[in-house]
Amino acid sequence: MFIETCIAPVNIALIKYWGKRDEELILPINDSLSMTLSTDEMCAKTTASACSTYKEHRMWLNGEEVPFEDNPRAMRCLKALQRLALAKGESLKFPLEWKLHIVSRNNFPTAAGLASSAAGYACLVYTLATLYGIQDEELTAIARQGSGSACRSLHGGFVRWHKGEASDGSDSIALPVVTSAHWPNMHVLILVVNDSRKKTSSTKGMQRAVETSDLIKYRAKQCVPQRIQAITEAIKQRDFETFANITMQDSNQFHAIALDTFPPCVYMNDVSHAIVSFVHAYNAAVGLTRVAYTFDAGPNACLYVLKEHVPSVLQAIHTSFPNDAAGSVEYVKGIPIDGTASPSSTPTTADAILNGNFTLPTNERNLLKYIIHTKVGLGPQRLTKTDSLLNPSTGLPY
Numbered sequence: 001m002f003i004e005t006c007i008a009p010v011n012i013a014l015i016k017y018w019g020k021r022d023e024e025l026i027l028p029i030n031d032s033l034s035m036t037l038s039t040d041e042m043c044a045k046t047t048a049s050a051c052s053t054y055k056e057h058r059m060w061l062n063g064e065e066v067p068f069e070d071n072p073r074a075m076r077c078l079k080a081l082q083r084l085a086l087a088k089g090e091s092l093k094f095p096l097e098w099k100l101h102i103v104s105r106n107n108f109p110t111a112a113g114l115a116s117s118a119a120g121y122a123c124l125v126y127t128l129a130t131l132y133g134i135q136d137e138e139l140t141a142i143a144r145q146g147s148g149s150a151c152r153s154l155h156g157g158f159v160r161w162h163k164g165e166a167s168d169g170s171d172s173i174a175l176p177v178v179t180s181a182h183w184p185n186m187h188v189l190i191l192v193v194n195d196s197r198k199k200t201s202s203t204k205g206m207q208r209a210v211e212t213s214d215l216i217k218y219r220a221k222q223c224v225p226q227r228i229q230a231i232t233e234a235i236k237q238r239d240f241e242t243f244a245n246i247t248m249q250d251s252n253q254f255h256a257i258a259l260d261t262f263p264p265c266v267y268m269n270d271v272s273h274a275i276v277s278f279v280h281a282y283n284a285a286v287g288l289t290r291v292a293y294t295f296d297a298g299p300n301a302c303l304y305v306l307k308e309h310v311p312s313v314l315q316a317i318h319t320s321f322p323n324d325a326a327g328s329v330e331y332v333k334g335i336p337i338d339g340t341a342s343p344s345s346t347p348t349t350a351d352a353i354l355n356g357n358f359t360l361p362t363n364e365r366n367l368l369k370y371i372i373h374t375k376v377g378l379g380p381q382r383l384t385k386t387d388s389l390l391n392p393s394t395g396l397p398y
Helices: 072-087 116-132 139-144 148-154 202-212 215-237 240-260 270-286 307-320 349-355
Strands: 002-009 011-015 020-022 032-036 043-051 058-061 064-066 099-106 158-161 174-178 186-192 291-294 301-306 332-334 370-375
Touching (some): 002 116, 011 148, 011 215, 011 240, 011 291, 020 202, 032 215, 043 116, 072 116, 099 116, 116 148, 158 215, 174 215, 202 240, 215 240, 240 291, 240 301, 270 307, 301 307
Parallel strands (some): 058 099, 332 370
Antiparallel strands (some): 011 032, 032 158, 043 099, 058 064, 158 174, 186 370, 291 301
16 A cells, blocks of 8 residues: 645635636636645645555545545546556556545535635646656646646745646646745734635636626736736735735725626625725825735635734724634634734734824624734645555555
8 A cells, every 4th residue: 555645725815716717627717826824723634545455436525425436527637647647658666556535624614715626636636646756847737627726836935927838738837937945924813703604616617707707808808917927026026015905905806897797696695795895994094004804705804914014904803893702712723923912902003093183993793703914835645654644554544
């Protein structure tokens, strides 16, 4: 039996991927650009094993067995990796005919608009590539065929997915813009509004948008190319204000396209819109753009904020979105935050305006389920045998 275990990160798009020109190969109609989040707080973890005694491919996801050979995207990734292993001409550790057992778990909600499929497929491809002994730049093109944005989770830092021009998708790959070390104090506060499964999947939503939305065509041709160039330069210069404004504008336009779709797709809810209002009110209060929002295909907000401003922003969130659980260690998960972020603490002098000349909007209590504090992070990583999710004696999940 051969076993490998790896983790892969979540990535959140700053310039959104929405719409395919080829459904089978998952080729996008526009470039996209994302930030990879730290695997310390959010990741997919996958163990893959191959054994001569396995009778069939089997897969367990988050504790439940799911079909593998009936999953066309998963099988497409597997076949592509096997072809790549043969093409490299390297001596294989075991015959490709051996069946696989795969166990995968996310440590965050699945199908709730938090990029679970991206982390999941990136981890699947990276783990299988490690199992087969493949380390190749072509992995992003393979991961893309599982879930489009999965290709971006194969790199750390800030990543650009080039839509490509070739009909076979060979040039539709993800490449790093800068590493996580370039902007290490870039942090994220994820406000979890609803972690249940979304009503309209991303796949169905973008397919319907391409068929019915006029705005999506204008965005892909006129808006995205300019935004990609501008935000890339802002990232390289660590220009937070430009970065923040472009991020928010693209998020707004993406959700405008969702509404321009017929029938419309609605991913944000009233709490999402209240978060948007809060961000603009907070930035107005402090007199500069200190925090930016983006929403993927779901109601949960990802707020970008530099590390030094996290306590102030979190304190303002506690004010605007009061929560009975705010004092609990389970309410703010992830990277620990110093005491200045507690709901009852005294604001710093720089933020006195929030309790003086400017009043933030106050919403109903308990609108947020919890908050995840994380930061820019690395790409996938190989783990040790002790991290395995699979029992080597039985070939089954622990």
